Amino acid sequence: MGWTFFVLEPGLYYLAFLTPRQTDMSTYEKMLQDCPRWKIDIPKNIKLLYVGTLLLEGEGIKPLFGGKDKWRLASIKNMTVQDDHEFAVKLQGEYFADLGPVNTALMQGWQQGDPIILRSPEKHEKSPIPQKWRVNKFEQRVDIEPDVTPRDPGLPRQSRVQSTDLRKGSGFKRTAAFGISMGRISLDRTVRELVSTMIETKSDEILGRQGGSQPEEIACEIRTFEIATPATLLYWDVNTNIELLLRVRGQERSVSAMATERTYIWPSEEMITRVVNEALRQAEEKSGQALQELLALPRVTD
Numbered sequence: 001m002g003w004t005f006f007v008l009e010p011g012l013y014y015l016a017f018l019t020p021r022q023t024d025m026s027t028y029e030k031m032l033q034d035c036p037r038w039k040i041d042i043p044k045n046i047k048l049l050y051v052g053t054l055l056l057e058g059e060g061i062k063p064l065f066g067g068k069d070k071w072r073l074a075s076i077k078n079m080t081v082q083d084d085h086e087f088a089v090k091l092q093g094e095y096f097a098d099l100g101p102v103n104t105a106l107m108q109g110w111q112q113g114d115p116i117i118l119r120s121p122e123k124h125e126k127s128p129i130p131q132k133w134r135v136n137k138f139e140q141r142v143d144i145e146p147d148v149t150p151r152d153p154g155l156p157r158q159s160r161v162q163s164t165d166l167r168k169g170s171g172f173k174r175t176a177a178f179g180i181s182m183g184r185i186s187l188d189r190t191v192r193e194l195v196s197t198m199i200e201t202k203s204d205e206i207l208g209r210q211g212g213s214q215p216e217e218i219a220c221e222i223r224t225f226e227i228a229t230p231a232t233l234l235y236w237d238v239n240t241n242i243e244l245l246l247r248v249r250g251q252e253r254s255v256s257a258m259a260t261e262r263t264y265i266w267p268s269e270e271m272i273t274r275v276v277n278e279a280l281r282q283a284e285e286k287s288g289q290a291l292q293e294l295l296a297l298p299r300v301t302d
Helices: 025-031 085-095 191-210 269-294
Strands: 011-016 037-042 053-061 072-082 108-110 142-144 159-165 172-175 181-187 216-228 236-248 251-263
Touching: 159 191, 191 216, 191 269, 216 269, 236 269, 251 269
Parallel strands: 142 181, 159 216
Antiparallel strands: 011 037, 037 108, 053 072, 172 181, 216 236, 236 251
8 A cells, every 4th residue: 555646736637557567568568558447627726635545456376586575566466445434634734834734635536538638737936835845746756865974073183085976977866656756855965075084084993993094095986875765555664775895004995784664654855864874874883893803904004
């Protein structure tokens, strides 16, 4: 079971439903002509409208990969709309309290041969939808303050960390099923600053215990720092993956950390923050272990 929302202007919309593609693209596109459709009528001056819960009956297949207990929907035999207004009210109170009460107008089934009524979305000088829900159609920003151990100001700075971000992309998004973006995920500092602070703190602690006075050069490659919320029609996974490569005194160590949680309701800001911080905690601990080994090695002399 899962749920999603759209931010739409007043108007008439048609929702089509297709199973995951298992054929060539041409055949799959032809299936769109006969796939189930549902008509959604958005009236004026409504901030929050519940249009129903879709119940699917069909056949499933086991994927080649992914575990023996996982099934994938292969075909749909029947779809019905159910009125779960009480559940919608619960979601409204938890996630959309500032939008006011929930109105209900269940979506209507549409079949081949039924007339198609077109009514363009109506634009208003002042939308009834608050601005924060209208960012990029239906995106909501998630701001995270990562929990990384702060550097002890009493420790002498003995390490010089050179961090290099090797990632191809630097943005994070919260997504729904089919990869639809549900908003940006932003950190309160850059990934490079975050990782550099973590490595500097750990290396200064270790060097302080060793009692050395000579500055230490530490290279850190950020190979992966990913925050993702892959989704199916039933649930969201919240994942954070971190991969670093540390080089000290001519030697190197890899550091990997991963944290994940699953939700059948909504990947909230609190959940995403919790998963990110768990991955950072692991990365911090493993970086400390790797640096302990590297800084115990003899220095390389020219």
